[in-house]
Amino acid sequence: MSYEGRMLRELKMPLRQDVENALLRALFRHNGSIKEFSSGEEIVVEIGNEFELTDIQRSAYLETVYRKENRVKKSFLWHRLLFRAADSLAKNKMVTRPTRTIKLTNKREWMLTENGLDIALKLLEVHGEKKDIIPIKSYEVQKIIKKLNESSRPKSYNPINKKKKVINVSKQTTLRSRAFRHAVIIAYDYKCSICGMKISSPDSLFWEVEAAHIVPHSFKGKDDIWNGIALCHLHHWAFDVGWFTLLDNYNIQVSSKVNSLPSSFGKMGNYEFLKDLKYNSSKLLLPSNVEIYPHQNAIHWHRQNIFCQ
Numbered sequence: 001m002s003y004e005g006r007m008l009r010e011l012k013m014p015l016r017q018d019v020e021n022a023l024l025r026a027l028f029r030h031n032g033s034i035k036e037f038s039s040g041e042e043i044v045v046e047i048g049n050e051f052e053l054t055d056i057q058r059s060a061y062l063e064t065v066y067r068k069e070n071r072v073k074k075s076f077l078w079h080r081l082l083f084r085a086a087d088s089l090a091k092n093k094m095v096t097r098p099t100r101t102i103k104l105t106n107k108r109e110w111m112l113t114e115n116g117l118d119i120a121l122k123l124l125e126v127h128g129e130k131k132d133i134i135p136i137k138s139y140e141v142q143k144i145i146k147k148l149n150e151s152s153r154p155k156s157y158n159p160i161n162k163k164k165k166v167i168n169v170s171k172q173t174t175l176r177s178r179a180f181r182h183a184v185i186i187a188y189d190y191k192c193s194i195c196g197m198k199i200s201s202p203d204s205l206f207w208e209v210e211a212a213h214i215v216p217h218s219f220k221g222k223d224d225i226w227n228g229i230a231l232c233h234l235h236h237w238a239f240d241v242g243w244f245t246l247l248d249n250y251n252i253q254v255s256s257k258v259n260s261l262p263s264s265f266g267k268m269g270n271y272e273f274l275k276d277l278k279y280n281s282s283k284l285l286l287p288s289n290v291e292i293y294p295h296q297n298a299i300h301w302h303r304q305n306i307f308c309q
Contacts, residue, residue, distance in 0.1 A: 004062060007077055011060055014051045019085035021123055022047050024094065024112075028120040032137030033109040036098055037082040048078060086110050094119060096139045104142055113139050114175075126205075132178055134205050135185065144179035148225045149187075153291045159215040159227040159298035180223035184211035187287040188230030194244075194252065194277070196285055197232040212236045214246075214298040219305070226295035229284065234273065243274055245307035246284060246299045254278035255308040 001009070014022075026047055027034055034043045048058055060077040089095045094116030098108035105111075112120065117138050121128055190207050191198040199208045212231045215221030231239055238244060244254045258266075258274045266274045286293055 004077075004080070007060065007062065008081065011057050011077065013057060013077065013081055014053075016081065016085050016088065018051075019047070019081055020089055022050055023082070023085055023089060023110075024116055024120040025123055027095065027110065027112045027116065028124060028136060031135065032117070033101070033105075033107075033111040036108055036110070037079045037086070039076070039079070044079060044082065047082065053078065089116065101139065104139070104146060111137060111139050111142070114141075130206075132174070133181070135182055135207060136205075137182075140175055141179045141182060144176055145183045145186075148179060148183045149289075149292065151225075153226065153293075153295075157226055157295045157297045159222050159224070159295065159301060161220050161222045176223050180225070180228060181211040183225055184228040184230050185209055187225065187289070187292055188285070189287075191230065191285060192232035192235055193229050193285045194231060194235040194282070195273075208232055210236050212239060214294055214302050216240065216306075221298075225292045227298045229294055238274065239302075240306070242306045242308040244277060245303045246294065247303075248296045248299060250284040250286060250293070252277055252282045252284065253303075253307070257308055 007013075023034075026043055030043070035041055037044050058076070058078050061074045062077055062080060063074055086095060087097075090097045090110075092115075093113055096111045096113060098110060101107065101109045101111045117131065117136060118128070120136075121131060126134075185207060188209070189198070190200070190209055192209050197208060200206060209230050209232055211228050213221040213223075214227050214229060221227050229239075242255060243258070244252055247253055254274060254277045258278050261274070266272050284294075
């Protein structure tokens with residue numbers, strides 16, 4: 001038995017498979033990515049607490065003798081176990097190594113892959129159908145998000161994909177759809193672009209805000225950043241059915257049909273969510289990056305095809 005293996009056994013350290021599962025759960029809790037396992041990092045302490053490690057288990061270290069350099073290198077056994085578990089996950093394509101992730105995000109992080117995310121969902125007993133709406137990062141989705149955000153804003157933009165097949169959904173289509181949702185919600189800082197609502201579920205897994213297509217999927221609208229805005233559930237519904245639209249300068253235009261609504265419609269206490277938009281001139285809350293503002297061609301389509309004058 002190796003020196004390292006003997007120490008692991010003598011100190012009754014957790015089994016590597018158990019540490020791998022703990023890492024996948026931790027990656028899920030940390031939105032899909034964690035830093036390297038350096039001293040003082042939150043993740044090192046967090047997973048150690050999960051296994052109820054003693055001070056001796058956390059502080060035990062390995063000694064490696066470099067005879068040519070006449071020095072001894074010390075490394076914490078717990079950190080080493082975490083790294084070996086992460087390295088094993090990377091070999092099985094459940095995470096990407098920091099040396100690979102940094103090329104995508106400019107951060108040295110371990111990041112979930114789609115395979116790793118699927119396993120994490122099973123470990124946490126989260127229903128697979130929720131995968132499409134949770135804002136957990138995966139390497140494959142982040143690659144698409146980067147392309148969406150870095151694409152040059154087109155002067156002439158067609159928000160409709162005439163070749164899109166609504167019924168046949170491929171894996172790549174699903175990835176792009178999730179990337180669209182993530183990219184839009186992040187661009188708008190998880191806030192509704194109409195009312196500014198920003199709130200998540202108590203476990204922080206689900207955000208109230210949604211990524212809305214300006215030209216809807218049902219009309220073969222593209223999953224492009226220029227065809228999306230972030231809206232809360234209520235304003236998403238109102239936008240989709242035509243209660244309001246946007247002007248080319250991103251001012252909000254409300255349907256004149258609001259005037260004929262019964263007095264009890266559209267009220268939440270003293271708040272009238274449609275009439276307030278109509279009489280309090282409002283403008284869309286936009287991202288900080290001008291290049292990813294909604295495209296006027298998509299807005300024009302919505303005014304012509306969805307909006308009720």
